[in-house]
Structure formats: structure tokens, C-alpha cells
Amino acid sequence: MNVSAKPVDWADRNWWRGATIYQIYPRSFQDTDGDGIGDLRGIEKRLEHIASLGADAVWISPFFKSPMKDFGYDVQDYTCVDPMFGTNEDFAAVIAKARELGLRVMVDLVFSHTSDKHAWFQESRLSRDNPKSNWYVWADPRPDGTVPNNWMSMFGGTAWRWDPRREQYYLHNFLSSQPDLNLHNPEVQDALLDVLRFWLERGVSGFRFDVINFYFCDRYLRDNPPLPRELRNDSIAPSVNPYNHQLHLFDKNQPENVDFLRKLRAVMEPYAAAAVGEVGDAQRGLEIMAEYTSGNDKVHMCYPFELLQPTKLTARILEETFQRMNRAAPDAWPCWAYSNHDTVRLPTRWHASEAALKNYAVLLMCLRGSACIYQGEELGLPEAVLTFEDLQDPYGKEFWPEFKGRDGARTPMAWDETANGGFSANAKPWLPVPLDHVARSVAGQQGVPGSMLEHYRAALRLRRDHPTLKHGAMDAMWTAGDLVQFLRLGVQTLFCAFNLGDGTVEARLPEGHWHPVGADTGAKPPAPTVTLGPWEFCLAGRD
Template sequence: MTEMSNTSNRTQATDPDWWRGAVIYQIYPRSYQDSDGDGIGDLAGIVRRMPYIASLGVDAVWISPFFTSPMKDFGYDVSDYCDVDPMFGTLADFDAVIDTAHTLGVKVMIDLVLSHTADAHPWFKASRKDRTNDKADWYVWADPKPDGTPPNNWLSIFGGSAWQWDGGRMQYYLHNFLVSQPDLNFHNKDVQNALLDVARFWLERGVDGFRLDTINFYFADKQLRDNPALPVELRNDDTAPAVNPYNWQDHIHSKSQPENLEFLRKLRAVMKPYNAAAVGEVGDAQRGLEILGQYTAGDDLMNMCYAFEFLAKDRLTAPRVAEVMQRLDSAAPDGWACWAFSNHDVVRHTSRWTLSDAAHRLFTTLMMCLRGSVCIYQGEELGLPEADVAYADLQDPYGIQFWPEFKGRDGCRTPMVWEPSNSTGGFTTGTPWLPVAAAHLPLAVAKQEGDANALLAHYRHAIALRHAHPALVKGAHSGMLAQGSVVSFTRETASEMIFCAFNLSDTPAQVTLPAGIWRAIGQELNTADLSAGKADLAAWQACIALKS
């Protein structure tokens, strides 16, 4: 391992609950800022843009994988967990990210991909040599059925069987994603310990926490039992595109196994001395909120998780918001959610939900008022729509596999636009790895900075409102109610109560506030005035009121 930086053995003197209610800004490093003209964003580029990130008022950044990788899945296929891929820079560059962020009051979370590695990882190269070496059981290997077919019916999220034949071992190995992403065998305690050492390595370098990719995929059923079919009426495409037969199974054996809880406790114990936090990605179309509740219960499991309810393709309605939050209360009474409307895996929500500017603003305000922590994805603060990437320019293997019914994830991964005066939007002086969408250039940061009416200003105001009121950060919520197009609820701490109502439609509506004396707040977000205990809501308008 490379020599540690001066952040080694650093224990942050900070609120151990800093993550609760935090606003986290996701950076997809390939597409954020290129510093050397090779067309690929890098860590030095993130350092350059850290003052902008801090200016948003966010509490932390989540940086998608930058580890050494063959890049078949753009860093989510790791070949060295404890080094930086040269295209992103060096460990010294990462140290500069940490130091710069901390100087500006921003915490750093990194994306750990623990469920699988690249097939180029030394662990897998050793494991596939034979059945007797010391890494032989580090991955999920299984004999074929007597007819030579795979050991069971499990499917890959990226299409086809989740099993790949290896002629050297004369066995199949499990891959829930690409063939080149073999799944680690978490039933092996040596594997668990090696991955806990990875977490320690980055905590010693000064990271403040982790985003845990596919957190419910760590363990597979030890007996490798077939998954049952999923009834047609229960199928949805929240975690895989509709054209993928992955949606036709109930994945009760290939993921979300009970043994995972023991490992998560071990990981949390490693994190606690550093006041570090983790947010887990729960990939499950049927039981996402229930798993979230299991994984965040108490103080010895994960700090927070997110499911896919608000990343789904259907626009949020008032009844849908209320239903999700009520289900969460039931499934996770002792847990904590982290909400996102966009990320690097889904169509940007301004396009996915065909949002007007007013609707985008209201959804932003709503997000900042919900109980839970928040992730915003680079460029959403600019209102970037999904980019239309031609087939010839596609990089994502997922899109290439299912084109044209599913165009993959490249449309949300195109480069960040910083200024509108050239075709690369200030992202690079070279040729960008994905083309910059022409429609993004007028929305560039330089175009919106200084404009009090820009969407960027709205994001800053919404984040500031959240931080100004403890009830919006860590408070309980109650009274979740959907009436027509209006969803309303209260957020409360021992010293503060805030009433929130949101008209999620193009039609005006009226809302009656609970009994008491209330004062309208958040006027910089175009919130409604109060009159005689009522608020008249214009289309896509909120009422936010503080109880006196």
C-alpha cells in the first residue's frame, strides 16, 4: 500500500450524527471537471471545483468510484481497492480532495463497491486458477447441473444468466452484474476481513464515510436455491429496465440474505471511531423500504439507506409521496432514509418527470423538507435534462445490451457544464469522453451565477432553509396527508414545529393549517402567504410555516 497522507489516524471532532439530515452532493468524477485535457474528469478537477460545491451549502460530497479499474463498468469494477486509477490521478490528488473539502467545511464520502470486483482483480485471478489455492473460496463458485447448465436460474441485472462458465476450474462463477464483475463470497470470513481492511484504509486517509453500492447483494443463498417467478402484477422496472427479464423473478435467494446484518454490524464498528457514516443503496423492486428498515435499525447497523421509490420513472404525486412516507414509518420506525430524485443510474428527473421550471423548483423544496437525508446529483442544481446520446457515442454496456428500448445510463452521465462559450462547456480542453449536450450549455454554472432567479439560486436557498431550521434537519414528521394534489406534514423538534404543504399540480389549491399561530417562512422560495389560518397555493407552490 502507498504511504499514508497526513490525514492518517485522523478522528473527526464532530457531531456523530452529522449525517442525519445532511445534504450530500454526488460527483461522477469522469464527468465533473477534467484538469489535464484528456477528456475525462479527475480528482484534480474536483479540487478545482470544490469552492463551487461548498457554495451550494451542502454538508458532504459522495464521489463515485475512482479506484484502479479496467473500466468495463466505469469504476464499479474494481481491480485495486486501495489505489487511484491513473486516469483520475494519484493518492496524493485524493489527499488534496480531502484537505480542500475539509478546509471548506465539506465532508467526503466515497463509493465502496464491495459485492463484486473486476475479473482483473488479483483476488479473482488467484481464485480461478484452481480449487485449492488460498483464494479458491473468495468468490461464489458452483458446479454445473448434471446436464452442464448453470447451477440455478438466477439472472444478471445486466441481462442473461448470472452464471459464467470457467474452463480452468470447470465451474461456474456468480456475477449479478457484468460477466467481468464476479461476486465475492461473503460467507468466507477472510473476504469480510479483507473488505473491512479496505474501509480502514480510506478512513485512515480521512474520508468521512461511504456510499455502499448494492448493499443488499453482499450475500447469496448458501444453498443456491432457485428464485421463484414473480407474478406479473407485481413486476416493476424500478431497479432494472422493463425489457430485462430480471424483473420476472422474485430475488429472494440471490440477494438480501439475513447473514448480511452481521457483516454490516462489523462495518459499522470499524466506522464508529472515526464518526464516519454510510448510506447504502438498496436495490430491490419489491421490498426496498423493508430492507432499508432492517439495515438502519438501531445504532449498530448502517446510518442510512436509500431505496428506489423516488428514483422511479413515474412522477411523484401527493398520494404517492404520502404513501411512501407512511410505508417508511411502518417499515423503518427506527431507521433513516436518504432521498434522491436523480443519480448516475437513472434518467435525470427533470426529463423523467417532464418537469416545468416551477415543478422542478417545488420538488427541490419538497426534498429539503422531507424527513431523511438528501442526495443531489451533479447538474440537477442547474436543471440539466437527460442528454440524447447517439448509439455511436454510447459507452455504457447496459445501454448497448438493451438498445433501443433502453438507452442506458450515458444520458445522465454527460459532462458537467461550467460555462457556455465552447462546445465542451468548460469541462475539458480536449475531446470529452461523452459528448456535451448542446441543450446543456445555456444552463451552465457561469450563466446562472449571479442570477437571483436562476434554478441554481433556488437550490442554494432551499438548502439554506433546511440548515436554518433544526426541525427540517433532524426533526420527526407527523400528519402526513394527501388531499387532492396537495401533500402536507409537520416537522418537529422539542423547540420548533414547521408545517409544510406542497401543491404538486398545475391547478391552484387551498390548504388549512393546524390550530395555532403560524408565520410563513421561505419566501425566497416563492412560498405562499398565510391568511386566517389558510394558504392559497398557486400551481406548483409550497406553504412553509413556523409555529410561534
């Protein structure tokens, strides 16, 4: 595949506004050394595919040295590539190739916690008075020896683990092998800011910050109150997880986080770098996102979970989402996503037809904000069906079979119709490649009119060709049943109407002379009244 690089202004500090970011899960993208696990050389090899889609940047999930208990989200060394993925030199080659193709590279950084194998933790756990003794969240037991408070781990059970060396508990919001850093300690903040500088100096254009609202916990370790049953939902954790039984007032979302986000922003500014933060909160995700991205002095953008939730998107949910966001902070900048490595893939999660998936793709490109696309989303891949014996994810093993974990969204990419979909020469990759994914491979859809891959290319081209969709304002949405309509305002005015249902609806265009937009995406042409059949949409422009 020969792809011509699009012109890029590498000094543009606002490149992230309206950008389309393609997420790579490195274990599952492309294996080049035959061990059954993807690697950095594989990413370099396949970057042309991402450039051909029309993406502006790639976000690479963690590839740092790690024991891989949580597949890289348990970092042992922030500045060293894990040998499983290659070397720091291989990462430099990824940066160079991406730059040739006009793609920016964003690195996934985990600042909430480390691996228990990290040198910082190994020193911290030695005693209560060593130089790093206060680098993690340690607490004495209650008088009866039980845990310091009622906080729960996202992965099930108490969030505290006893350490016999210090005769104290340490906090772990996730696996017990992922101790939480103490960001109340300025030395910890400085060390993390140095990690940021390390990768910026090596040509990184931005970052994805994992669980950005988990950086600080309450200084006084106060108990979380219970959450009434009627307010519980499974948008962050599955319903079988007792994590959903608490209102998480004190284990995350602390006010001190805002000042640290300002420090992160200050380090990135001289490099024209940008960041997207993951806000994991079932009750206040949108409001936290608005707080963290408003004012142009904190993180650039965050993705909330409103489009990642199990509940199928409706016109009303979309309208309420934007209303809440505008009330919280009109200048907040979201980064919308339907899928990622932690969620059930979109076609399965929302039982979406091909027509619905194509509608959603264009809708994503028309919403105010930036957008993330997860590898395989452009192929319409459904969630993989795996046996318990196939599972690698500790989260899935803990709650099987009511919750099957995250591996179904993490299976390897299908590049062609050869063995393992062209992902690996190894007879048994780290996760199997489903046959129905191979049938939807890149090679099988390449150049095929009407294929999901070509539709995604048209959808991304729509945004690229209309700066109003990238940078423009958004007039208030109005909805009626399954119909959602809104205007985008900028160098031109764009009218957008989407039927998010299986029935027929009628959209009425505002007065004026409108011309068709996005015909190659399947958009219906404008008329004073446009009848939209199931999952149809209309796009129109007015200069």
C-alpha cells in the same frame, strides 16, 4: 469564487442526520489534463461550487484502479487511485481542500463484486484449492453442464459464467467481468473491513455502499420463483430486461447481511464516519432500508428507489412511502434522492416543468431524512439525448433502443458557455456535452435571481437555517388530491404544504400563530387557508 467555510464539528457522530450530500461522477465533473475525462484535480478545483450550494458532504463515485468495463464499479484495486483520475496524493489534496471548505468526503465502495482483473479473483480462479479459492461464489454445473440455477444478471442473461480453469461457474450479478465476492467467507469480510480502515485513516468521513443488499446470496443457490406479470415494475431494471421476471428471494437480501452491516458500523464508529447504502430492490426496497438502518447499530442511512422511480411522484405515493417506512421501522433513516448516475435525469423522467423542479427541491429539504443531490441537478439539466455511436455504457448497448442506458445522465458538467461547457480542453470528451446543458451552465445561472442554481442554494439554506428540518420528527402526512401536508417537530414546529400538480388546491393550517418561513425559496406566506396554484408551496413556523 471565494467561499467561506461554515463551522464544522468534525467529531460530531450525528453529522449525517439531515445532511445534504452532493454526488460527483468523477469522469464527468472536471477534466484538468486534457484527456477528455474528469479527474481528482478537477474535483479539487470545483469543490468551492459545492460548498457555495451549502452541501455538507460530497460522495465521489469510484475512482479506484479499474479496467473500466463498468466505469469504476469494477474494482481492480480498492486502495489505489486509477491513473485516469490521478494519484493517491491527488486524493489527499481533495480531502484537504474539502476540509478547508467545511465539506466531508464520502467514498463509493463496491463490496458486492470486483473486477475479474482483481488479484483476488486472479488467484481464486487458478484452482479449487488455492488460498483464495473460496473468495468468490463458485458452483458446479448441473449434470447436463448448464448453469447452477435460474438467477439472472442485472445486465441481461444468466448470472453465471463458465470458467474452464476450475470447470465451474462463477456468479456475476452484473457484467460477466464483475464476479461476485463470497461474503459467507470470514476472510473476505475481514479483507473488506481493512479496505474501510485504509480510507478512514486517510481522512474519509463516510462511504456510499453500492448495492448494499447484494452482499450475500443464498448458501444453497436455490432458484428464484417467478414474479407474476402484474407485480413487475421497472424501478430497478428496464422493462425489457428479463431480470424483472423473477422474485429475487435468493440472489440478494439475505439475512446474513445484517451482521456484516454491524461490522461495518463498528469499524466506522471510532472515526465519526457515516455511510449511506444503496438498496436495489423493486418489491421490498423500503422495508429493507428500514431493516438496515434501524437500531442505530447497522448502516446509518440508505436510499431506496421510491423517489428514483420512473413513475411521477404524487401526493399519494409520497404518503404511502412514509406509511410503509413507519410500519417497517419508525426509527429508520432514509436518504432521499431524485437523481443519480444510474437513472434518467429528473426533468426528463417526470416531464417536470421548472416550477415543478423548484417545488421538488424544497420538498426534498423538508422531508425527514438526509438528501442526495446529483451533479447538474442544481442546474435543472435534462437527460442528454445521445446517438448509439456516442454510447459508452454496456447496459445501454445491450438493450438499445428500447433502453438507452445510463450515459444520458452521465454527460459532463457544464461550467460555462465555452467549448464543452468548460469541462475539458479536449475536442472530444468521453461523452459529448449537450448544447442545452451549456445554456444552463453554472456561470450562466450564477447570481441570476430565479435561476435554478440560486433556487437550490436557497433550498439548502432553508434546511441549514432550520435544525428542525435536519433533525426533527415528522408528524403524519395527510393528502388530498395533489396536496400533501405535514408537520416537522423539533426546536420549533414547521408546517409544510406542497401542491404536486397543475391545478389549484387549498391548504389549511392548524390553529396557532404562524410566521412565514423560506420566503427566498418562493414559499407562500401562511394564512388560515392558503390557496396554492400549480406547483406552489407554503412553509410556516411556530415557536
